[in-house]
Amino acid sequence: MWFFRSPDIVFGEDSLSFLNTLDSKNIAIITDKNILNSGLITKVEKNLPVDSKILVISDILPEPDYDNMLLHLNDIKNFEPDLFIGVGGGSSMDTAKILFALYERPDINIYDITPLVKLNLRKKSHLIAIPTTSGTGSECSWAAVVSEKNEYRKNELASPEILPDYAILDPEMVLSLPREQTVNTSVDAMTHAIESYVAKWANPYSDALAEKALELISNNILNALSNPKNVESRNNVHIGASMAGMSFSNSQIGLAHALGHSFGAVFKIAHGKTVGLFLPEVIRYNYKSSRTKYDKLNNIFPDNIRKESLDLTIENLFKKMGQPVKMGTLNINENVYHKNFDLLVELAENSTGIITNPEDIDRKGIETIFNKVHGD
Amino acid sequence: MAIFPGPEWADEYVKALNGNSEYKDAGKTWEGDITFVVQPDEKYSKTWYLYLDLYHGECRSYKASDKETELKKSEFKYTGKYSNWVKLINREIDPIQGLMTGKFKLDGPMMKIMRYTKAAKEMVNTASLVKTEFGA
Numbered sequence: 001m002w003f004f005r006s007p008d009i010v011f012g013e014d015s016l017s018f019l020n021t022l023d024s025k026n027i028a029i030i031t032d033k034n035i036l037n038s039g040l041i042t043k044v045e046k047n048l049p050v051d052s053k054i055l056v057i058s059d060i061l062p063e064p065d066y067d068n069m070l071l072h073l074n075d076i077k078n079f080e081p082d083l084f085i086g087v088g089g090g091s092s093m094d095t096a097k098i099l100f101a102l103y104e105r106p107d108i109n110i111y112d113i114t115p116l117v118k119l120n121l122r123k124k125s126h127l128i129a130i131p132t133t134s135g136t137g138s139e140c141s142w143a144a145v146v147s148e149k150n151e152y153r154k155n156e157l158a159s160p161e162i163l164p165d166y167a168i169l170d171p172e173m174v175l176s177l178p179r180e181q182t183v184n185t186s187v188d189a190m191t192h193a194i195e196s197y198v199a200k201w202a203n204p205y206s207d208a209l210a211e212k213a214l215e216l217i218s219n220n221i222l223n224a225l226s227n228p229k230n231v232e233s234r235n236n237v238h239i240g241a242s243m244a245g246m247s248f249s250n251s252q253i254g255l256a257h258a259l260g261h262s263f264g265a266v267f268k269i270a271h272g273k274t275v276g277l278f279l280p281e282v283i284r285y286n287y288k289s290s291r292t293k294y295d296k297l298n299n300i301f302p303d304n305i306r307k308e309s310l311d312l313t314i315e316n317l318f319k320k321m322g323q324p325v326k327m328g329t330l331n332i333n334e335n336v337y338h339k340n341f342d343l344l345v346e347l348a349e350n351s352t353g354i355i356t357n358p359e360d361i362d363r364k365g366i367e368t369i370f371n372k373v374h375g376d
Numbered sequence: 377m378a379i380f381p382g383p384e385w386a387d388e389y390v391k392a393l394n395g396n397s398e399y400k401d402a403g404k405t406w407e408g409d410i411t412f413v414v415q416p417d418e419k420y421s422k423t424w425y426l427y428l429d430l431y432h433g434e435c436r437s438y439k440a441s442d443k444e445t446e447l448k449k450s451e452f453k454y455t456g457k458y459s460n461w462v463k464l465i466n467r468e469i470d471p472i473q474g475l476m477t478g479k480f481k482l483d484g485p486m487m488k489i490m491r492y493t494k495a496a497k498e499m500v501n502t503a504s505l506v507k508t509e510f511g512a
Contacts, residue, residue: 111485115476116475155487156490201470350492354497355472355497363401
């Protein structure tokens with residue numbers, strides 16, 4: 001027995017106008033200051049029902065800890081929203097999920113947000129996610145990543161009940177996404193699709209979404225980078241990223257995420273960049289169990305990118321995009337790397353990606369991959 | 377061959393767990409006890425408990441019984457029906473998917489166990505290493 005879970009998806013040009021069809025009266029928008037300053041929140045507000053009251057919380061930090069996430073919980077309680085809208089990247093959308101859950105159930109502990117506890121949410125409000133990047137997949141996932149204060153560790157809180165009711169994928173929300181973020185987030189999305197496809201929990205639904213996600217992203221990402229205002233390319237990458245999110249949300253991630261989470265936590269490097277860094281080496285590690293599936297994915301890539309195997313295809317595409325596959329190009333502090341090597345390995349060992357990676361790996365195996373990507 | 381569930385199986389499991397270097401490493405900072413609970417179903421008529429006192433990567437004491445009152449109350453409890461335990465030991469069920477689909481239940485502080493993903497995985501892997509004969 002297993003499940004397939006997804007929000008209702010509203011996609012394509014003008015999909016923000018869906019918001020105007022809602023009956024919501026008190027709407028809490030959760031976002032960050034960059035999104036607010038970019039004018040994207042104004043676009044969302046213009047599409048809300050005219051008689052609705054709006055509370056904008058716009059100080060969500062990148063990779064927030066619990067304190068940052070819950071800073072405005074009392075404001076939320078006083079406002080009594082009947083709708084939460086998370087607008088932004090993973091941090092804002094994940095914070096919206098947590099605030100939604102704790103507003104609905106003030107009696108629970110944040111750590112009760114697990115698939116093992118029945119929460120009975122949606123008694124007072126609903127949840128919408130509007131991504132402004134094309135990669136995290138948070139709009140389609142039932143997880144929320146929360147950083148531990150003063151620790152390198154991140155916790156993944158998960159419950160089917162924090163899956164958004166709607167995900168709105170309007171290409172207008174990503175047309176101004178800077179090049180570096182476009183690269184980082186699309187690399188993250190491709191890694192979601194590839195890891196989901198070979199994960200231990202992969203299933204026919206997640207497979208279908210992963211294949212289509214890779215097709216959409218690999219055929220459009222280079223054009224989206226060279227012509228960032230091209231709506232068709234942006235829209236295809238945006239939908240592909242969302243499909244990749246839906247795919248991994250229903251089958252889980254793998255070793256590249258485990259290693260990337262660990263490396264990113266220590267060196268404070270963007271999530272997409274770190275998971276992509278390890279992806280080719282992880283593919284090579286997993287070949288013994290997943291060759292057939294990887295070959296199938298390799299055939300999805302366009303002729304001008306595809307090489308004889310998936311690891312080489314990914315390296316070729318990443319090179320064209322400017323995504324590193326060796327640590328040397330990241331200018332990391334070598335002393336910090338060597339001093340924290342055991343910590344890097346330990347964090348990776350305890351990441352959930354280890355559990356669902358198709359090949360089991362021990363401490364020595366993790367050390368070997370770090371060394372290879374380091375260039376030893 | 378150790379019969380599951382039963383005292384010999386508990387002996388063999390703890391021996392295998394304490395010999396598992398991956399578990400020893402992953403659980404090196406863990407302090408806490410857990411009880412495995414095997415619930416009756418159409419193939420097994422009793423309830424069986426295995427209490428494990430786990431400390432710094434080692435099981436320092438354990439007790440198996442079909443009476444819960446004979447055991448210390450543990451911080452965590454991992455509970456499932458006999459047939460699901462058989463599938464788990466034979467690696468036909470993933471322990472986390474088992475929890476998410478209601479085949480197993482985990483009671484205890486989630487925050488604590490979330491930090492020990494690898495140790496939890498090694499505990500389950502160890503069960504499949506015991507040469508087991510199913511008692512039902």
